[in-house]
Each structure stands twice: as structure tokens, then as C-alpha cells.
Amino acid sequence: MLNPxxxxxxxxLRYRGRESHWMWLLHRVSGLGIVVFLGLHIFGMSMSAFNPALHERMLEAYKTPLFAVGELVLAALLIFHxxxxxxxAILELRPQLWEKQQVATRWALIITFALAMPTILVMAWKSVSHFVSGQ
Amino acid sequence: MAVTTATSGRTVRYVQPIVQGRSRFERAMWLFMRYSGLALVFLALSHFWLQHLLIGTHAITTAQTVAFWGAQGQPVTVGQLLFRAYYAVMLVLAVGHGINGVRQVAYDYFGHRPAAYKALMGAVVSIAAVISALGILALLLGAQASPEALTR
Known part of the structure; x- marks a missing residue:
């Protein structure tokens, strides 16, 4: 018996719903990823009012190589979501557009790529130059 | 209002076609997810790009938090009040959107086990309530200006 x-x-992964199914899956995974960071982030920022030392430590943790990579993943998840x-939202509020689902999916991926690529490149460049020069 | 789709010829409701026949709470949540989501596109992306692209993660310090929020016991500027309002609106919408998203995922995988579903959602809502309360309280109070942060 397999684990549920x-x-x-x-x-x-096996369900053959093609683009719409993959978008649904990615939306779900990206949402769960963002919500975990959201909880950590609100907690860390709120500590500036209650425990500045812990707040400072959390800001410093964001500057480590692990989070530098995590930040790039977060950017991709957030922009995609x-x-x-x-x-x-647009498709569900406008049933007239339901005939164009595949066009909408393609455009969503193009816009995600167009926004995420420069964002990730700039952030990666900032991180690399920080780790190389130490500033 | 209803429309007819071109190929199937079926008539569907213009608003909320997917949650027809569901409870009032589910219909309200369905609408909330759409409208909070659209608001968060602007709020969360502007926040992310300001902090990560314009400022940059490696330049963010506790002194910056104090500058954005204002320090406890110090007069608050109009700009700091606007930033606090921006964060408060974003916090409420994002946490609400996040809890409801998790609820839908939890229902899909644990809906057939009501005890597990209730325990999971109880934990999620409790943690979210504590973190949100801390966040809102922090925005009302302002940041603590620690001396070492200010002298940097």
C-alpha cells in the first residue's frame, strides 16, 4: 500500500490535464512556498518592536548564501503566483474568455518570464558582488 | 447576469460560476481570493521590488526599519504613517489570502478525515493569529531604536 x-x-504529476493542470499545480506549490516565507517574514519584522537583537539576527540571516539563493526562488514563486x-481572476470573472484558456496560459508564462528574469538577474548580481567585495 | 459560451452553447453565470450552490461563506471567500489577490499583485510586488531591487537585501539594516517605521517614543512622520498603513493593509490581505489558500489545499488532501483537517486548520489559524497580532502590534508601536543600530 502506498503512502497517501x-x-x-x-x-x-501523472494527471494528463496538460497546461491548465501544470499551472494549477505550480500555483499551489508557489502559494505554499510564499505562505511559509510570509509567516517567517512577518515574525522577523515584528521583532523590530519587541526584540531588536533578534530582528537584527534575522536580517543578517537573509544575507547568507543560503537565503541569497532562496530569495531568487522566492522572486520566481511570487511573480509566477x-x-x-x-x-x-480575469478568466473566472469573464466567462466569455473561456475559449482562450491556452492563449491566456501562454501569455501568463511569457509575462512571468519577462518580469522574473530581470529581477533574478539583478538580485543575483547584487548578491554575487556582495559576496565578492564583502560590502 | 448570464452569458452564453460560443462553442458549448451552455449558459453560465457571469459572476461566481464556480461556487454556485456553495455556502455563503464559500462564495464570500471565493470573491475575497480574487480581489485580495489582485490587490496583492500591486502591494506585494511593489514591496518586493523596492526591498530587493532598489534597496537590495544586503543593504537592509535595523536602522532602515527604524527609518521606515519610526522609532518608539519618537514623533512619527507622515511618510512613516503611510508606510505603516501600506504594511498593515498588505499584512491583513496576505495573511487572509494565505490562510484561505492553505485551507483549500488542506481540504483537498485531508477533507475526508475531518479530525485531521480540523486539527491542521486549528494549528494554521492559531499560528497565523499570533504572527498577525505581533505584526499589527509592531506597526502600531513602531521599531525599537537600538543604540548600535543607530550609530552604524
């Missing part, structure tokens, strides 16, 4: 979690993951969420 394993079944969930396997069937989510924002663009794809806009696609979902």
Missing part, C-alpha cells in the same frame, strides 16, 4: 502523500504527488493569479 506519495499517491498525491505521483497522481498530481501574481501573474497566474491575475490570469485566474
Amino acid at each position: 502523500l506519495l499517491i498525491t504527488v505521483r497522481e498530481s 501574481a501573474v497566474n493569479g491575475t490570469r485566474i
